[in-house]
Amino acid sequence: MFWKKFNLNKQYNILYLDYNATTPIDPRVLDAMLPFLKENFANPSSTHYFGSNINESVKTARIQVANLIGADETEIIFTSGSTEAINIAIKGVAENYINKGKHIITVSTEHKAVLDTCKYLETKGYEITYLPVQKNGLINLNELNKSLRSDTILVSVMYVNNETGVIQPIKEISALTHEIGALFMADATQAVGKIEIDVDDFGIDILCLSGHKMYAPKGIGALYVKKGIRLPAYTHGGGHENGLRSGTLNVPSIVALGKACEIAEQEMQQDAERIVSLRNELENELLKIPETFVNGSIENRIYNVSNICFKGCDANVMIGRMKNVAVSNGSACTSAVIEPSHVLAAMGLSDDYAFASLRFSLGKFNTKEEIKSVVEILKTELEFMNS
Ligand SMILES: Cc1ncc(COP(=O)(O)O)c(C=O)c1O
Structure with missing residues (x-):
């Protein structure tokens, strides 16, 4: 034990x-990351032997994260946490899907990372529907259905609420969202590592997770973006992370997140x-x-x-x-x-x-x-x- x-x-x-x-931090996660703060310091983008070795460790971590949520490793973008992942995703969808529309649906009980990003988009001319919740914290699916429009580009609903633990019916929400051709994003920060998630089975197009909610360090997280969904670069530079988030990778924390995901899957x-x-x-x-x-x-x-x-x-x-x-x-x-x-x-x-x-x-x-x-x-x- x-x-x-x-x-x-x-x-x-x-x-x-x-x-x-x-x-x-789980002590096993700490043990896994420490060598990458000491001797394994090379840049994973370097082509020499040391760099290639580090790149292999990043690859392993990406697979460990992907496995936990039923994704492919090519669909995982490392971020500094969920707040950043949410910003990359919501602002990115708003920018790239503007030809379809400028309407986004979310829920009044979302984390401020989602609510404040949506408020920012309102100042840029986007229309946001904030769905109310019932007394028990759950959304009403009929209400969601009525709010969906032909110009809705994204529905963003938290899987597990951080304050109450209330679990929203993600499968039903994604099914309704897909009926009108919008994307479905789940803030799964409080769910990943605690309960089973399979992005394909749940119909999730975009998902965020955070290391420090699952026994890894603060300052590391990941964004899952389903193959085929186009998002613009959030930071410009060397083209890291599928061109979405340029910048030298935070290898020790990435290795830690991978280890935390592996442990979560097993335990x-x-x-x-x-x-x-x-x-x-x-x-x-x-x-x-x-x-x-x-x-x-x-x-x-x-x-x-x-x-x-x-x-x-x-x-x-x-x-x-x-x-x-x-x-x-x-x-x-x-x-x-x-x-x-x-x-x-x-x-x-x-x-x-x-x-x-x-x-x-x-x-x-x-x-x-x-x-x-x-x-x-x-x-x-x-x-x-x-x-
Ligand atoms: C549901 C939810 N979303 C997003 C966040 C933000 O995550 P991070 O601290 O990784 O930016 C949190 C953190 O409390 C959260 O609980």
């Missing part, structure tokens, strides 16, 4: 339940079984506290997340008080701004309830003991705050 050897609480005195914000299933039982234990205990409820669909939800509203509590204050507990309120990526979560607001939650909600996101290094400790600490804090 690999996870037993890597206990964040024992090593660093941190009760970490914020894996959707970022994950620690995802067993990790899921452990994590879901820990998440359920945590949730069952916390729901015993009066006036608590889960935000988002219980049935269509990923196994590692529980977003709970503790009526009357101030989630921000709670987070500040629990010094060695890492949990989140709203999305960590925008947490510098104290606003109610746009995801919970879109689901119809009042500001008061949104501010009283905490996101617990578990990962493969969590233990039963950690869950017990977090429950105890939370109960004590809530009693203190309500006293």
